[in-house]
Amino acid sequence: MAIVFEKTKGLSNVETHYCPGCTHGIIHRLVAEVLEEMDVLPKAIGVSPVGCSVLAFKYFNIDFQEATHGRAPAVATGIKRVHPDKVVFTYQGDGDLASIGTAEIVHAAHRSENITTIFVNNAIYGMTGGQMAPTTLPGQKSTTSPLGRDPKHAGMPLKISEMFATIPGTAYVERVSVHDPVSIRNAKKAIRKAFEYQVAGKGFAMVEVLSTCPTNWGLSPVDSLTWLKDNMIPYYPLGNYKTLEEVK
């Protein structure tokens, strides 16, 4: 019988701890598939954050370092400077990247560190139980914004892709989503591009992936996908924010 589908070699056989409906699993798979299709799994080195994806090193079938909270870009910088010919990436949540780790991600981009960053924006702190993130939407309830985020008190959510497009060192910035099959296909294309930029030595590339957190949003997996589409995409428009030059 012909094999019509196989799991990517980029993922291990370890069962993930992710909640039902969480899209971290989809994003892991997209990254692993891209690395396999580009034939760079043997030279890939990942850096996992502190956040729900802290255990990503168990799920990927490649070398990994687990970073301190927010500092994955600095850890990746250390690795990449030692092994400039390897494919180094960070995988970070929005608390990790857009709150505690803003200095490290901004400066990795500013130096145009030749790494790839997968930025998973689920508008909440997942791992610690649903606290407000810098990306939590106005009015969105979280355990530390029980009445909904009040922009007068907590500010408006950070638009990371828009902000990173203004940094001279970024080579490629794109925002994608994984709420339906079409967007998942587009997300994969963007992730591939971000890695191709690195392989071509073009400098810092980042893909922001809009993601769900059914558990902490208090919604079913299906309702979460709809919530993402109806609430996140209007505030966080999908698309390319920076393309330095086309990489073939």
Place this chain on the structure above:
Amino acid sequence: MEKVLMKGNEAIGAAAIKAGCRYFFGYPITPQNEVPEYMAKELPKHGGVFLQAESEVAAINMVYGAAGAGARVMTSSSSPGLALKQEGLTYIAACELPCLVVNVVRGGPGLGGIQPAQSDYYQATRGGGNGDYKLIVLAPASLQELTDMVQEAFDLADYYRNPVMVLADGMIGQMMEPVAFGEIPQWTLPEKNWATTGTDGDRAPNVINSLFLAPEELEALNIRLQAKYQTIKANETRCEIYQLEDAEIVFTAYGTTARIVKNAIKILKAEGIKAGLIRPMTLWPFPEAAYQALPKTVKCILSVEMSCGQMVDDVRLAVESKVPVAFYGRSGGMIPTVDDIVAEAKQLLGR
């Protein structure tokens, strides 16, 4: 052997490069700026990378990445910078990664000052970050010793897979002395087959990680680390014993302060008072045994520090109340003078 006149901070850089260090990540802070400045100039000539990080937090995490990737790597800073590096250091210790961290100590607390101090002793020896971990802490008292210690630090780190700190006060960093870059003992070092280099498709993935959600696993890590620390304690404890025979009073001091104490000992001797010195060269492991083998003539011990009294705690623990332990210190960048130390000793002895 040929000697060159060098500033302490530059000697740190030169010794590190001689020892094969090829990566430096740091952030400017006085009084250690000549270390990164030297590395910025010299490392590229040796095929290495100097990178000025956006902060000490980033710098130590770059060190974590590079050490995990198998490189000989270092960072240097001064007191407030070291405070920021503590989280990174506990990760490095937990993951058993080798690296060198230099602290050219200045006065504190807070932003403090930029003059020499020894007030980061607790931070260095207790493990300033969270959890049960230890750094190997080397305390040089001369630039030659600094040069030798920096070189050996990389071997110690690789051999034990443990971060090593050279704790140098601002005096050591800023003064000039002749140094020789001799051959230091070569260690037989284990292969870094745990490093994240990419699997190359021919081995299982290497993972550098300090998260263990199962308490049994985390305790197992701690048990393994403690066993390693015991081995380090047994093999690497170092101190200088100076004129202890027949001593009435034994000084104890490390780094710059030990040199001042030696001058005080000379003066006391001329006045007929016999005094000796125990100078710890490793602050962790602390040379406890030296304090338990005191001659019967010893009436008291005086710990002299450029702090408000930190190492004296370890001295008291080591002495186990067998002899009275006193303390004399200056802080904030003030340096104890020979006259002060002599007067303090005489008062203690009732002379």
